[in-house]
Amino acid sequence: MPLISVKDLRKDFKVLAHKSGLIGAMRNLFSAAGRIVNAVDGVSFSVEAGEFVGYVGPNGAGKSTTLKMLTGILVPSSGVIDVCGFSPPHKARTKLARRIGVVFGQRTQLWWDLPPRESYDLLMRLFGVPRGVFELRLARLSGLLELEGLLDTPVRKLSLGQKMRCELAAALLHEPALLLLDEPTIGMDVVVKEQVRKLLRRINEAGTTILLTSHDLDDIEQLCRRVMVIDKGRIIHDGGVDALKRRYGNRRRLVADFLDQPKLVLPQGAEVASIEGLRATIDFDADKLRAPEVIAAVVAGNRIHDIAIQECDIAEVVKRIYGEGK
Amino acid sequence: MSSLRAYFSLMSASLRSQMEYRRAFLLEFTGRFIITGLELAALFIIFENVGNVLDWTRWEVVYLYGIVNVTFGCAEIIGYGLEATVPTLIRTGDFDRVMLQPISPWLFSCGRQFRLLDLGRIAQGLLALGLAFAHLPIQWTLAAVAMFVLTLICNVAVYTGLFTCAAASCFWTTESTEVFNAFTYGGTQMAQFPVHVYRPWLRAIFLWIVPVGFVTYFPALVVLSKPDALGLPPFMPWLSPFIAAVFCGLCALFWRAGLNHYQSTGS
Ligand SMILES: Nc1ncnc2c1ncn2[C@@H]1O[C@H](COP(=O)(O)OP(=O)(O)OP(=O)(O)O)[C@@H](O)[C@H]1O
Ligand SMILES: [Mg+2]
Numbered sequence: 001m002p003l004i005s006v007k008d009l010r011k012d013f014k015v016l017a018h019k020s021g022l023i024g025a026m027r028n029l030f031s032a033a034g035r036i037v038n039a040v041d042g043v044s045f046s047v048e049a050g051e052f053v054g055y056v057g058p059n060g061a062g063k064s065t066t067l068k069m070l071t072g073i074l075v076p077s078s079g080v081i082d083v084c085g086f087s088p089p090h091k092a093r094t095k096l097a098r099r100i101g102v103v104f105g106q107r108t109q110l111w112w113d114l115p116p117r118e119s120y121d122l123l124m125r126l127f128g129v130p131r132g133v134f135e136l137r138l139a140r141l142s143g144l145l146e147l148e149g150l151l152d153t154p155v156r157k158l159s160l161g162q163k164m165r166c167e168l169a170a171a172l173l174h175e176p177a178l179l180l181l182d183e184p185t186i187g188m189d190v191v192v193k194e195q196v197r198k199l200l201r202r203i204n205e206a207g208t209t210i211l212l213t214s215h216d217l218d219d220i221e222q223l224c225r226r227v228m229v230i231d232k233g234r235i236i237h238d239g240g241v242d243a244l245k246r247r248y249g250n251r252r253r254l255v256a257d258f259l260d261q262p263k264l265v266l267p268q269g270a271e272v273a274s275i276e277g278l279r280a281t282i283d284f285d286a287d288k289l290r291a292p293e294v295i296a297a298v299v300a301g302n303r304i305h306d307i308a309i310q311e312c313d314i315a316e317v318v319k320r321i322y323g324e325g326k
Numbered sequence: 327m328s329s330l331r332a333y334f335s336l337m338s339a340s341l342r343s344q345m346e347y348r349r350a351f352l353l354e355f356t357g358r359f360i361i362t363g364l365e366l367a368a369l370f371i372i373f374e375n376v377g378n379v380l381d382w383t384r385w386e387v388v389y390l391y392g393i394v395n396v397t398f399g400c401a402e403i404i405g406y407g408l409e410a411t412v413p414t415l416i417r418t419g420d421f422d423r424v425m426l427q428p429i430s431p432w433l434f435s436c437g438r439q440f441r442l443l444d445l446g447r448i449a450q451g452l453l454a455l456g457l458a459f460a461h462l463p464i465q466w467t468l469a470a471v472a473m474f475v476l477t478l479i480c481n482v483a484v485y486t487g488l489f490t491c492a493a494a495s496c497f498w499t500t501e502s503t504e505v506f507n508a509f510t511y512g513g514t515q516m517a518q519f520p521v522h523v524y525r526p527w528l529r530a531i532f533l534w535i536v537p538v539g540f541v542t543y544f545p546a547l548v549v550l551s552k553p554d555a556l557g558l559p560p561f562m563p564w565l566s567p568f569i570a571a572v573f574c575g576l577c578a579l580f581w582r583a584g585l586n587h588y589q590s591t592g593s
Contacts (some may be wrong), residue, residue, distance in 0.1 A: 013589065039592075060592070068590055073425045075586045090586065097428040109423045113343035125335040127428050128328055174428075 001085075002046040003178055003209050004070060009079035011040040011065050039065040041233030042079075047211060049177070052204045054224035054241075055213045056318060062233040063213040064104075067180050070211075071102055084178060098127065101171035105183030108163060109170055110155045116166040117151040120173060127174040134173065141169040144199050160187035168196065172203070179203065181212045185219055197222055217318060229321060236321065248317045250286040253310045254294055255279065259303040270294050278305075283316075329429045336437030340407075351442055358446030362395060366454055369518075382520050386550055389458035391518045393542055395451030397478055398514050399444045401485030407439040408432075408493040413503060416496045419591030431585060435493065462550065470549045473563055477545035480570035481517075484538050485510065487570075487577035494577070497584035513538035520546070522555040537573055541566045 016034040040062040047053055055063050068074040069081060072089035084099040086092040110119040124134040142148055145165045150158060158166065164187060171179065181200075185193050193216070200223060204210050214220060220227055220241070227244055229237040237244055245251075254270075256262075258278045266272070270284035284294050291309055298307070369391060373384040402409075412435050415421040427434045464470065492506030513536055521529050521539040532539035544563040547554055554562065 064592070068422065071426060073422050073588070073590055075588075093425055094428050094430060097426050100426075102426050104422065107420055107423055109426070111339060111343060114339060118339065118342070122335055122339050126332045128332075 002082075003049045003051075003084060004211070005046040005080075005082045006066075006070070007044045007080040009040055009043045009066070009069060009081060010038065010077045011062075011069060011074060012077045013037045013039055038233050040069070040076075043230070043233070043235050045228060045235060045238055047209060049209050050204075050207060051226060052200075052210045052224050053212070054220035054227040055211055055230065056215075056217065056220055056227060057230035061230045063230060064182055066230070067102075067182050067211070067213065071100060071180060072096055098174060099176055100178045100180060101174070101176035102180045103164075103167050103171045103182065103184045105164065105186035108155065108167060110163070110166060112156050113154055115152045115154050116147070116158075116169070119155070119166075120170060123170060123173055129174060137173055137175070138169070141172055144195075144202070145169055146195065161189060161192050164188060165192065165196070168199070177209065179208055179210045181210065181214075183214055184212070185214060185216055193219075229318065231321070245317050248321055251316060251320075252284055252286045252291065253316075254282045254284065254291070254298065254307065255310065256282070256298050256307045257305040259305050262298075262302040264298065264302075265300070266297055267293060270297070329433055332429050333433050333437045336434065337440045340438060340440040341442070354441075354443035355446045358443045359450055362447050362450035366391060366450065380520065380523050380555065382552075385458050385461040386546075386552070387519060388454050389462065389550065390520065390542060390546060392451045392453075392455030392458055393477055393481060393546070394514050394517045395447050396455065397451075397481030398485050399446075399448035399451060400482045401489065402444040402447070403440065404482070405436055405486045405489035406441050406444065407436045408489045409503075410439040410441075411435060412493040413496045413500045416588070417500050421588060422590055425585075425588070432490070432581060464549065465551060470551075473545040473548040476566055477541060477549070480541035480545075480566045481538070483570045483574050484536075484541055485513075487574045488513065488536065488538075490577045490581050494581040494584035497587045497589075509536045517542040520555070537569045540569050 013036070014034045015037055043062070043066060055066070057063055065074065069076050070083050070089060072083075072086075072091075072093040075090045076088065081088050083089045084096060086096045086099075089096050109123075110116055111122065114122075120134075120138060124131070129137075142151065145168060147165060147169060150162050150166060155163060155166070164184060168184060179200075185196055188196060197219065200210060200212075204223075210223075212219065212224065225240060227237070227239070227241050228235055229244070237247065239247075253273070256279070258280070261278070262280060264272060264280065264282075266282065267289060269288035270282055273281040273283045275281075280298075282294065282298065295307060295309075298304070366388070369387060370384070373387070378384075412421070415424060415435075421431075424431045424434050424438075488506065488510045492503050492510065495502040495506060513532060516524065516528075516532050517538045521533060521543045524532070529539065533543075534540070544554075545566055546552070548563045554560075
């Protein structure tokens, strides 16, 4: 029995030309006019317990809208959703809230004027977690997320990254079976990002299912075994990260540093991505060309200082998919 | 039971985040006490000039004033969060978070904000009730006691229902709250006088549509042993709990429809 199963899910928003004033508001209520946005346009997928799934796509693709329907915040226009056995989620919001943890990178669930510790205390009461258990969990989470110095500062005085770490702890205190994360690493520096990734990996290994959206594709590549790509409300890829790379071309990248200005004559299937000073970046299709051929072409007639070949990362792949869509 | 406990935890959190502003709180409490006190004074001035209002004496009207202010104050304490937080949360999309709580969005919203200054209104109302009781020869029969308790409960319920409707309307448009305020605050002003002084159409609205007049006027007839100037059947006072329940039921349905209509915001 999958933890999430979604079939032919749709969400349309009616965007009205805004009319102001009370009369305008009344007219808005009853007018049929307006532009329809198909934010999510027939999406189907399922997630098994224990998976760590990445959900990526360009701005406005429908990621957040999908997550809001999974959590019961939005009522779908049509389609079937089952999350943790609740179908549809919006008919069992308070029960579902006990099974899932949700982090929206742009929103806070902490009380703005209170220090995180008091917010946690409140959440503990809302969820009915016994005090002893709660203290234990908080101690563990604050160790993992390094919250010690932050717990007694009012939330409004925390930096974005600090707030996000507190936010993650808040979503985990009731030990949800499913974690839905919408851009959780937004605003974090590299070190903190690394900590958060480590934490997420550990939580996942302990059995929590995680669905994660992020514009930082390193998050996806390092954490997720499976990735779903959504564009314009439709899922255009659902499978392993490796499969995604293979499907959209096995690209490699060659970076060469020259001793003087190079003259480059490249074989079919290879192209210059950029030249900055004496450094050239060349992308090539590893299915059509072998690396030695490209190196030979680059070296011929040029004085080389250094040369390196890199695996193309998922960022490149996704960028190319988006490019195709447009 | 557990959600009630959660509700009080929320209230105390709201209080604690207000504690930084304790001095402001004292000022507001006193301010509210004085403002409602001025209303009461205005009542006395009216009666100095006109004697009675269609067979209702000064102290009988002070009784109505007391009931309205005590119950409206209680409803404000219960539902102030609806009025103060929900419109903004909906507009900014932060209502998302409210939907993710393990207690009902309604209870959560109610508990989210809490103004101690509403105690000022309640204090004023209690003062008025005390004065009225001291000056009126009330027969505390079983029926009178029952009606007194019922009028308190039903009034609190109806005002809380009104706050709920105002908040629910924000799921469609956040510009509608003024309309509901007209009913809520208009209702408190109306109900301070016996409903038969008003024109029939206005009276009908506050008896049958927004029944603040109903649940104040009819029980008062029993408590104060007064004849019904409207000539309606004598069981009307006992209909109060049903009228209040139907009204609250409709408010709850409206709120539920609002939740399901919530659009969030593109973030
Ligand atoms: N409440 C709303 N009302 C109207 N339109 C909306 C609303 N929420 C989202 N949309 C529209 O639906 C589409 C999908 O939005 P969504 O927020 O799901 O995108 P996203 O994939 O999360 O994008 P991002 O990466 O920028 O967060 C967008 O075109 C957006 O404008
Ligand atoms: Mg988004």
